[in-house]
Amino acid sequence: METSPQVTAGAVGGVWRVSVGGCWNLDTPWPETADAALGGLADQRLTGLTLTASGLDSWDSSLLVFLVQLVRRARARKLKVTLDLPEGLKRLIEMAFAVPPRAGAERETERGGAFERIGAAALALPPRIADFLSFLGDVSIAVWNLIIGRSRMRSHDFISAMYECGVQSLPIISLTSMLFGLILAFVGAVQLTQFGAQIYVAGLVGIGMLRVMGAVMVGVVMSGRIGAAYAALIGTMQVNEEVDALETLGISPVDFLVLPRVLALMLMVPLLTLYADLMGIIGGYLVGTLMLNLNPMQYLQATAQMVPYRQILIGLVYGTLFGVVIAIAGCYQGMRCGRSAMAVGQTTTRAVVNSIVGIIVMTAIITIICNVLGV
Structure with missing residues (x-):
């Protein structure tokens, strides 16, 4: 017992x-x-x-x-x-007790205070900035090599990237932009109908979409769809050591992987911005003609009269810079991805967050510049 x-x-x-x-x-x-x-x-x-x-x-x-x-x-x-x-x-x-524990092998569970964490983040910021500037320098060198005809970029990769971020993005851009035009028209109509000024909904929707909102909507959608895809693709190649294989073969990963995607987004986002502007105006047109009982020709004439053509150029500037921000953020996070499956997921998340934050910051900067210049 x-x-x-x-x-x-x-x-x-x-x-x-x-x-x-x-x-x-x-x-x-x-x-x-x-x-x-x-x-x-x-x-x-x-x-x-x-x-x-x-x-x-x-x-x-x-x-x-x-x-x-x-x-x-x-x-x-x-x-x-x-x-x-x-x-x-x-x-x-x-x-x-035969083998003593290795120093630093135990997982630290204690967290420092708020000031300690802020200080650690501040000390880690300069190396990150230097690394990002180094990446921008590599991209700039790749662009220069393309101009002088020494780039290793393949035209097939460039065309494929254009198709992926352009043609395949049309359905989601159509839906979001038209719905945003509808929302913008409804918001304006709530106040304008009280003064019998429904016709100014055309100008509100036209200026709002052409100047900035069309580009912002495209930028946010492309951040989640294309920026995340670029980060996941290049990050997976890092995990599989394919990027290392390119360097071993003497092929620059920036020329081969980053440059075609940056150029494709820089070219296609402005075109998608024009398309988003058109779909947003159509959404406002539907609200104006079907809900506010405006004459269709009157709505179109009001849009042409109230919206200066320079608003289109400003929107294209927004779109071009947004394309560069999205491509740089996605490719940078992918190139700096760790060597594990978890790192790929974290890289994708950071790419989307950085892209959206970059779009917001860029919007603020361009808006201030336009206000100072009076355009």
Whole structure:
């Protein structure tokens, strides 16, 4: 018949003597005296620890865990440890302490204070900025090599990238832009109908879409669709060491992977912006003619009269810069991806966030410049 685990402890001449016995298994909790045996090592008068076994029956790793804790606490206090145990148990304890833990191997669970984290982030910022500027320099060199005819970019990759970010994006651009035009017209109509000025909905929708909102809608959609795709594609190639293979073959990854995608987005986003402007105006047209009972020709004439053509040029400037921001953010995160599946997911998320933040910052900068120039 198996007996319950037993622990007896006491101090004899400055030595903490602990004796174990009974049956130890994982299904049976430690005896209450086990905590007292562990706590007794805090006595500052102790000079050593002796472990013995008396009436010990069957045992498993639960006994080993208990004894290892005793030995670890004793060694932390630099006490002399004597093991008077069965040979197999004694050998396991010695093996547990045969190799000291490597410094820094344990996972840190403590988090620093707010100021400490802010300071760490500030110190990590300059290397990141330098790395990003280095990437921009590589892209600039790739563009120059393309101009002088020394680029390794393939025309097939450029055309494929244009098709991916242009033609395949038309359905989602059509839907979002038309719906945004509808929303913009509804918002304007709520106030304008109170003054009998429904016709000014045409100017509101036209200027809003052509000047900035069409480009912003395209930029946000392309950030989630194309920027994330670029980051995931290049990041996966990093995991599979395909980028390293290109460098081994003497092929610049920037020329081969980044340049065609940057040029494709820089060219296609302005064209998509024009298309989004048209779909937004159509959405406002539907609201004006079907909901506000405006004459179709009157709505079109009001749009042409109220919307200066320079608004189209401003929208194209927005779209071109947004395309560069999205391509740079996606490709940069992909090129700096780690070598694991988790890193690819994190890279994709960062690419989308950086693209959207870049679009917002760029919108603010261009808007301020336009206001200063009076355009």
